[in-house]
Amino acid sequence: MLDQDFIYTLLLTGKLALITTLVLILTGIPIAYWLNYSRFKLKFIAETLICMPMVLPPTVMGYYLLVAFSPENAFGNFLQEYFDVRLAFSFSGIVVASIIANLPFMIQPLQNGFAALPDELRQASYTMGKSKTITLFRVLLPNIKTSLITGIALTFAHCIGEFGIVIMVGGNIPKETRIASVAIYDEVQALNFEAANHYAFVLFILSFLILLLIYSINRKINFTTFR
Template structure:
């Protein structure tokens, strides 16, 4: 029989990854579209900011987010005053932190997908009287399905393995912020290697399956279109 804490931790990890991925789909599509087709000279700054989580140590980003989420500062004070809710050391906080940390893993594949399309496809849609919204959802997105699936899979996989930002922003609170990667660290610290191995094995299998999906989809579309 599986330990209840083990099951709950895995469910919380999946919940965080699922919510993060869903939010980033909504955010990622318009942002990637704007980056691909906008002529704004400042978009290079936006691209750099979006890519920061890839190169910035998670503990550094986690520290600044923890300061921002503090009830005495910025966003944390706003949430405390308006919604009577805390962000630091809460599930809401690690969701926001996870969304920020996973921005490049969703937006970059979508951005590359848009750039891979011939601009004639978009212009032809406009010539036929289609609006930008219709062109996006009826013409462009159906033609970048591999990029969409890759973005979703990479975001989900990275989210379930996130450690630095989660431990900084959310700490290690059972049934609140204790996700699988944090639980592994906690169990190793307690010299409970059997429990640590259980968490690690589940994350290993999930990561492998997600990568298998990504490579299978990309291979399928490569064979089909090239």
């Protein structure tokens, strides 16, 4: 019979990944659209900042976020004093950290998808009197379904396996910030390899299924397109 802590940890992991993915779908689409079509001269700085989590060690990012979230510093103190929100060592904090860490995994596939579309498609929609919003959701997004699915799957998969930034910002608080990747580390430290294997096996299967889903859907879409 499965342990309640094991089930709760997996549910917390899924909750974190689901919230992060949903938030990044809502924010990632307009950001990717802006990055691809904007003529803002300093756009490359925004692109650099968004991609930083891909090259910056998670513990480094986690450390700076922890410092920012701490009530002893201006931002953390402002949130706690005026909104009664504590981000350091809390589930809310690891959600915010996870969103920041997973930005490139959602935005880059979408941006690449937009870049691959012929600009005549967008211009034709404008010529027909369609607004930018309608063009985005009715014309552009349906033509980059593969990129959207890839971004969603990569974000979710990366989130369930995130460790460094979570342990730095959230610590290891049962039923609060102890997600599966942290639990694996915790169980190995305690030489409880059987429990660590249970967590690792679940994450392995989930990652495999997510990648299988990406490739199968992309294969089906490509087959339908070129049929």
